[in-house]
Amino acid sequence: MMKSTFICVPGIGEKTEEHLWNMGILTWEIFRRKSKIFGLSKNKRELINEYLDKIEREFYGNLISYFVKYLPKKEYWRVYKDFIDKTIFLDIETTGLSLYYDKITVIGTYNGKEVKIFIKDSNLEEFIDYIKDYEIIITFNGKLFDIPFIKKELPEIRLPPLHIDLRYLLRSLGLKGPLKKIEKKLNIKRPDNLQEVNGREAVSFWNKFLRGNNKALENLVLYNIYDIINLKYIMDLCFLKKLSQIQSKLIRDEKETISYYLGELIQQPHTKNFKEIIRKEKENLKKKSEHFIPKIITQNRPNGIIEVYLNNELLFCINPKKIERVNINLENMIKKIKKHNNSCVSVGIDLTGSQNRSSGFCILKDKEAYLSPLENDDDIISKTINAKPTIISIDSPLGLPKGRCCADDSCKCRKFGITRECERILKSRGINVYPSLIKSMQKLTLRGIKLSRIFREKGFKVIESYPGAAQDILCIPRKKVDLKELEIELKNLGIKFISKNEKITHDELDAFTSALVGYFYLAEEYEALGNDVEEHLIIPRLI
Incomplete structure (x- = not known):
């Protein structure tokens, strides 16, 4: 496709390129043979010839820097097939969605022939050297997620200069939404046990593995591998659809029209080249069924090392004991609290709006x-x-945005907005939080303010907490992701849960998380977000 591309010449746009194609000038070689081109000035023709010298040197030298600079980003897809040996498909898994708090657990790559997996606290650093051999990186939503995470954790890395983010390429073809949703639209299947798994659930796989569940590690790696091999199929499909779009532009009439200019016969449209390319691409797509079916197994070795195999080939080794984890030392925290207080009692309230x-x-x-x-x-x-708490931690906004006198949307104070500073800070750190005065939060906010005032008037210390943020920071799955996992992770802190209910509810687990934030506050291991006017939001600070 690149040999048919002219928009990488400065000053040449899509209309000029399309005009050249309609004149039968489908390649750089044909262009060079033309002494005159209808509708193209001599100066512009000379300009293109001048740049073609440079373009061909780069192209045949297998260099991509020129195209990164001059090819419009939305047209990066064109370089794919010509530089396929320099292309890598990539997807990462993380401990969560926050670039500020979370870490990469898995980097998966696929070059069309070979899968490589790089794992946290095992061989992640090897990715730095491995990626140097590639010039094109293809991801889904990598611009916003994968690449920022990689640059943060491996700041010295040199990533491929040309990045094709399939999220935007697919959108240009009318396909929107998460990757798994798009896969279903394209009838791309995964194993039954991975059909409904998404990125948040992949976090649970990692947590289960850290507790000794090798099957969870197998599922995590398999989930990642299906991501990267499916990216290749989707990219191939996008390439074909983009070519078809070009072909459809060139077909003006069902019959070829013939025109003469300066005695030169010009046939329109000249689509033979594009038809041939499309035919070959369709043949390649039919070979999708020939893609290997990945199978992952693990083996424990006496030295504690776990070997992970892909289709009987060793993929990587990992030592669970060397994996860095979020460590909450509750014993030390309680001792620290009791040094400053006679008691260690924290009340957590997961408040509702009604x-x-x-x-x-x-x-x-x-x-x-x-x-x-x-x-x-x-x-x-x-x-x-009656509990005589040292601290009361309430899961609710306990203040209004600066300038607001009430929660009434019809009041003049509405001009000061619905969001507090602490909520903006959390958002900037990648933790999802609702504004305190969004319509659905107004009753909760007013109820929280009322209760906090009552408790403070009675002499109690009250703080605002947000269990979702605390769970994200502590790398614990939220209740909406995996309620059972949340319960297990909280129990692993060494806490004994005593509940009247046979089954602990998600509200109770969030109330406990709020109470735990109270411990972080009393132990002075916290961060206060926001300001005094709007009320601070207290979150754990990991030491």
């Missing part, structure tokens, strides 16, 4: 968490006071 819905409630005493649902404010107030 007294018609029960709120989660937790009394955290040392390593025992007493959980229960509470129906109304009177119950919350009385039970909290």
